[in-house]
Amino acid sequence: MANDNPMLPVSDEDWPESIPEMRSGFAGGLNVYRVMAHHPALLKAWSDLREHVVNRTSLGRDRSEVVILRTGVRLGSAYEWAQHVVRARTCGLDDTRIRSMRGSPDQMAPADALLATAVDELLDGAELTPATKARLLAEMGAEGALDLIATVGFYSTLAFILKSFATPLDGDIAAALRADPIDP
Known part of the structure; x- marks a missing residue:
């Protein structure tokens, strides 16, 4: 049966050439970000907000x-x-x-x-x-x-x-x- 989900997490082999540095960071470590890697520009833009919300929040x-x-x-x-x-x-x-x-x-x-x-x-x-x-x-x-x-x-x-x-x-x-x- 063929996979009907075109948005599986991107593998290391298929990682976008435009964001190689992100694979070894947060983005390569979680499946949600590997899915976002289907849109490299979005993932790159997401990075700064993620840094604040996850690591620098005043909460x-x-x-x-x-x-x-x-x-x-x-x-x-x-x-x-x-x-x-x-x-x-x-x-x-x-x-x-x-x-x-x-x-x-x-x-x-x-x-x-x-x-x-x-x-x-x-x-x-x-x-x-x-x-x-x-x-x-x-x-x-x-x-x-x-x-x-x-x-x-x-x-x-x-x-x-x-x-x-x-x-x-x-x-x-x-x-x-x-x-x-x-x-x-």
């Missing part, structure tokens, strides 16, 4: 992972959920806290509930309510609120790519979750 690692996990859950992105369960564990989130991202914000710790509520509002209505915006600004400042919004947008775009092209989970993440599953 910090814990808050960032909470926002990403909630975004992945809300968008039904199994790849993002799996990828960030492993990352969240690496930065110290326990499985109870990680699993809480699947539930109602009123069942979460207050700091996580604020983040999850913000994600939910952005995904449901494309804006923060005045009350959530005021709390975010009071607790995280303008940079934190803007980084949260950028993170939701960034990971929404990745979820659209991942789901549209049925991007397979990276082998190391699949192995980590087989060894230590998150589900009850």
